[in-house]
Amino acid sequence: MLTETEGRAAVKLARKTIEIFLSKGKSPRPDASGVELSPVFEEYRGVFVTLTEGGLLRGCIGHPYPDSTLKEAILDSAISAATRDPRFPPVEEEELKNIVVEVTILTQPEKINASPKELPDKVEIGKHGLIVKQGYCQGLLLPQVAPENDMDSIDFLSHTCMKAGLSPDAWVKGAEVYCFEGQIFKEKEPDGEVIEEKF
Structure with a gap:
């Protein structure tokens, strides 16, 4: 950290x-x-x-x-x-x-080893970012994307698949899913005070 x-x-x-x-x-x-x-x-x-x-x-x-x-x-x-x-x-x-x-x-992305049915329960909104991979396709969404857009874990998985250019249900059909965590620092206003953002 x-x-x-x-x-x-x-x-x-x-x-x-x-x-x-x-x-x-x-x-x-x-x-x-x-x-x-x-x-x-x-x-x-x-x-x-x-x-x-x-x-x-x-x-x-x-x-x-x-x-x-x-x-x-x-x-x-x-x-x-x-x-x-x-x-x-x-x-x-x-x-x-x-x-x-x-x-x-x-943090280093880690593969989530779980069946498609269990996957949504392994994704912690506000804590995890996701990477979805299948063949040459890969998509990533940062941890802040889900809470900022009111997504639940199924939405988040589906949107990460779409970011990879895959169908929204690719995570159900065998695409690999990785999770990582992120520490977010941002300016409160342009060129202003920097804060750590937590969800």
């Missing part, structure tokens, strides 16, 4: 990275951000960066698995959320003052 100070640093690093990238057109080095990073940022962690504008999603991309150091994953995810989310046009530099930055640090 990250401390509140580390969580604030994670969000600051994400924002600073986007600012530098939008103004200079190139990725900053993690140590050029001016943000003091503790040793936890050298650990390999999964992470997602979410951008919202006026309460609406503006970009969300991340590393589901701990495939790089936390600082590198935040850098890459922040730039991707701002400029490479295929659902949205790239963020403009002057738009950044209206955007709230959120960073979710993930």
Whole structure:
């Protein structure tokens, strides 16, 4: 788990990275951000960066698995959320003052070994995020998605399947389901105080 100070640093690093990238057109080095990073940022962690504008999603991309150091994953995810989310046009530099930055640090995903009938009981709303895999298809929804959208565990499983490009009932028909937890740090307002969000 990250401390509140580390969580604030994670969000600051994400924002600073986007600012530098939008103004200079190139990725900053993690140590050029001016943000003091503790040793936890050298650990390999999964992470997602979410951008919202006026309460609406503006970009969300991340590393589901701990495939790089936390600082590198935040850098890459922040730039991707701002400029490479295929659902949205790239963020403009002057738009950044209206955007709230959120960073979710993930635990290692673990396969839920349960029959389809038992699966919904294994999913804890507000605690678990989900990954559904079948063949080449894979979809992920963060832990905050279910409570923010009033989903129960069956809705959550179905929406994760659809995110993977599968039918909503793929989880009943043998798709693999993984769960993970996330620690969420976000700005209360654009470039404002950073809080840890709990559901």
